[in-house]
Amino acid sequence: MSQNLPQHPTVHPFEFHGKSGEFFKIWIVNICLTVLTLGIYSAWAKVRTHQYFYGHTTLAGSSFEYTAKPMTILKGRLIAIFVVIAFTLLIEIFPLAAIPVAVAFIAVFPWLICRALKFQATNTRYRNLSFNFHGKYKQAFLNYLLLPFLSIFTLYIVYPLVIAIQKRWHVNQSSYGQTFFTSQLKSGSIFMIYLKAIGLLFLASFIFTIIGTIFAVMLGISFDPAFIDPDSNPYFPFYGLLFLPLYVTFYVAFIQTRVLNTVFNTSSLAGNNFESKLKARTVTWLIISNTLAILVSAGLLIPWTHIRMARYRAECTQLLATGDLDEFTRGATEQQNALGEELGEAMDLEFGI
Amino acid sequence: MQLSGRLFDGHTSKSHPAELSVAEPGDIRIDCPALSVSGYHWSELTISPRIGSTARYLDLPNGLRFETRDNDQVDQLIGLHAGDDRLSWIHRLENSYRYALLSVICVALFIWWGINYGLPSAARQVAFVLPVSVNEEVSKHTLSTLDKYLFKPSTLSTERKEKLTRDFETLIASRDDGFNYQLHFRDGGAVGPNAFALPDGSVIFTDQIIKLAGDDEELIAVMSHEIGHVNMRHGLRRALQSSALPLLIIVITGDMSTASSVLAALPTILVESQYSQAFELEADAFAKDLLIQHEHDPMSLARLLEKLSSEHEEGTNDWFSSHPPTPERIEKLRD
Numbered sequence: 001m002s003q004n005l006p007q008h009p010t011v012h013p014f015e016f017h018g019k020s021g022e023f024f025k026i027w028i029v030n031i032c033l034t035v036l037t038l039g040i041y042s043a044w045a046k047v048r049t050h051q052y053f054y055g056h057t058t059l060a061g062s063s064f065e066y067t068a069k070p071m072t073i074l075k076g077r078l079i080a081i082f083v084v085i086a087f088t089l090l091i092e093i094f095p096l097a098a099i100p101v102a103v104a105f106i107a108v109f110p111w112l113i114c115r116a117l118k119f120q121a122t123n124t125r126y127r128n129l130s131f132n133f134h135g136k137y138k139q140a141f142l143n144y145l146l147l148p149f150l151s152i153f154t155l156y157i158v159y160p161l162v163i164a165i166q167k168r169w170h171v172n173q174s175s176y177g178q179t180f181f182t183s184q185l186k187s188g189s190i191f192m193i194y195l196k197a198i199g200l201l202f203l204a205s206f207i208f209t210i211i212g213t214i215f216a217v218m219l220g221i222s223f224d225p226a227f228i229d230p231d232s233n234p235y236f237p238f239y240g241l242l243f244l245p246l247y248v249t250f251y252v253a254f255i256q257t258r259v260l261n262t263v264f265n266t267s268s269l270a271g272n273n274f275e276s277k278l279k280a281r282t283v284t285w286l287i288i289s290n291t292l293a294i295l296v297s298a299g300l301l302i303p304w305t306h307i308r309m310a311r312y313r314a315e316c317t318q319l320l321a322t323g324d325l326d327e328f329t330r331g332a333t334e335q336q337n338a339l340g341e342e343l344g345e346a347m348d349l350e351f352g353i
Numbered sequence: 354m355q356l357s358g359r360l361f362d363g364h365t366s367k368s369h370p371a372e373l374s375v376a377e378p379g380d381i382r383i384d385c386p387a388l389s390v391s392g393y394h395w396s397e398l399t400i401s402p403r404i405g406s407t408a409r410y411l412d413l414p415n416g417l418r419f420e421t422r423d424n425d426q427v428d429q430l431i432g433l434h435a436g437d438d439r440l441s442w443i444h445r446l447e448n449s450y451r452y453a454l455l456s457v458i459c460v461a462l463f464i465w466w467g468i469n470y471g472l473p474s475a476a477r478q479v480a481f482v483l484p485v486s487v488n489e490e491v492s493k494h495t496l497s498t499l500d501k502y503l504f505k506p507s508t509l510s511t512e513r514k515e516k517l518t519r520d521f522e523t524l525i526a527s528r529d530d531g532f533n534y535q536l537h538f539r540d541g542g543a544v545g546p547n548a549f550a551l552p553d554g555s556v557i558f559t560d561q562i563i564k565l566a567g568d569d570e571e572l573i574a575v576m577s578h579e580i581g582h583v584n585m586r587h588g589l590r591r592a593l594q595s596s597a598l599p600l601l602i603i604v605i606t607g608d609m610s611t612a613s614s615v616l617a618a619l620p621t622i623l624v625e626s627q628y629s630q631a632f633e634l635e636a637d638a639f640a641k642d643l644l645i646q647h648e649h650d651p652m653s654l655a656r657l658l659e660k661l662s663s664e665h666e667e668g669t670n671d672w673f674s675s676h677p678p679t680p681e682r683i684e685k686l687r688d
Contacts, residue, residue, distance in 0.1 A: 033443075052405050326368070
């Protein structure tokens with residue numbers, strides 16, 4: 001924690017007020033309209049769904065707002081589809097074009113990342129002030145292409161450090177109005193998360209292999225001794241693998257929640273700090289029970305699972321305010337390159353904050 | 354009518370409690386002790402669409418914003434003083450359980466139609482439009498992979514192979530559908546008695562199925578069935594269908610989270626066995642025509658199917674099975 005915290009920061013919890021019943025109606029009507037309009041309505045559906053979740057998330061009595069224009073999103077999606085089809089045809093007709101196309105994509109990729117992050121930030125509004133993202137091409141190229149590429153040569157050992165650099169860049173280049181966020185994220189803490197995750201993965205597979213073996217042995221005793229005989233049942237030692245989806249879910253949830261927590265807990269905005277206390281266990285449970293609920297309900301419980309997840313996320317997040325939340329001011333309005341904005345959305349990169 | 358809410362000055366994050374009311378010609382009156390705002394007309398406002406019970410934003414031209422939760426009153430004011438309500442019908446749909454139920458039925462019907470007719474017929478159209486070379490691309494390395502992991506070289510005598518290859522050549526002699534049909538013999542090993550068709554036109558017979566067959570008529574019938582799989586582009590169509598389905602689910606539900614990507618795979622597995630059954634019946638029908646054309650008896654396919662099914666002890670659950678029940682197939686061949 002930051003050392004210049006005064007004695008009593010005011011704690012403002014994030015709250016989520018969405019209701020499953022209300023969202024169900026919005027969700028199903030939007031799917032129906034998307035189907036009836038052959039997908040065109042999906043841009044409106046996206047905006048309405050986002051606004052439902054942003055609008056129901058409140059902090060210190062004010063809600064967030066999603067301000068993207070459906071038309072912008074629709075154009076971005078149409079451009080993206082057109083580009084994909086055009087390149088596929090081009091490569092089909094001139095296979096040699098694959099190389100320049102790949103080079104062009106690599107060259108454009110950092111720009112797309114910047115645009116996507118900017119689109120997301122500028123379309124999020126709180127108390128009538130927009131967020132913004134100021135990251136530039138060069139840094140995006142370095143952080144999202146060059147460094148991940150170089151980390152291959154260290155057998156991905158330094159990959160967590162690359163993640164830390166990316167997150168730090170993302171936070172430090174973000175602003176609320178004209179006030180910049182600052183990140184005190186230490187690369188070491190991200191490294192430790194990955195180290196722990198791998199350790200837990202080994203431990204979990206070890207434990208589950210033992211449990212699996214015990215079950216198998218019990219079955220073997222009661223039903224068929226051949227079951228545990230490696231000669232007649234060569235799959236026997238691998239029964240622990242049946243739990244594989246479980247480990248993977250936990251592993252992914254562990255890394256995601258811990259990284260998110262760490263990024264939040266090391267970010268501050270004009271002396272105000274954030275606190276995120278997501279638990280990997282709870283998130284894993286939510287993912288698994290959500291999956292089961294969706295299966296059992298043939299998809300009808302999908303809205304409920306989204307509401308549940310959003311509520312948990314809000315519950316675990318709070319702002320420790322030392323200053324006055326009324327004193328943020330609007331940054332200079334800049335005209336964003338329209339094409340970039342649209343393509344940025346089409347990339348639909350969902351990043352942290 | 355009065356709306357109560359908060360006024361933002363357009364420059365800072367500070368908000369002030371305020372009341373907004375509209376006089377008859379549409380002049381707006383904002384009561385706010387901290388900020389004095391006057392001289393605006395209702396028609397100058399940009400009003401955000403109503404979504405669930407989230408707040409409404411009434412934006413004034415100069416960046417000022419009035420935020421309120423009095424959604425019903427805002428809608429009434431829009432009705433009274435005109436304003437952009439082109440999209441207000443969406444909220445009316447979204448706010449009613451009756452329309453929600455209607456939507457459920459509508460979406461369910463669409464999914465049912467898409468799985469049973471839309472997707473198969475679209476895949477069929479695309480597969481027949483694409484050049485034959487695409488089919489070859491799909492199965493470029495399939496045979497070498499199968500040889501590496503599954504098959505062993507055939508132990509049949511050369512005469513036997515040559516006789517069957519002649520039968521095969523006769524069947525394909527008059528075909529000019531662009532496929533390069535070729536008959537291969539392999540020892541099937543664990544696969545047992547079976548025959549395969551690869552999308553590029555390779556037809557593979559295991560030694561075991563050749564031994565199982567009572568006479569060469571039955572084998573000619575199986576060849577026709579496999580040629581049917583190739584000609585009808587079943588390999589490519591399966592690839593198209595199974596890659597389009599999860600994509601479609603994601604597009605419709607607009608959701609790519611971890612949970613749903615696993616979930617998107619499950620219906621695919623269910624539906625795929627249905628598609629595969631449809632392909633078998635299609636290949637049977639193709640074989641029947643081809644056999645009649647070459648003056649063979651289609652029922653020889655039925656005889657071999659019966660032998661195979663008694664070999665396999667097939668289960669009764671035909672929902673998950675990749676092949677339709679044998680009695681049904683035999684019935685269709687007899688008609």
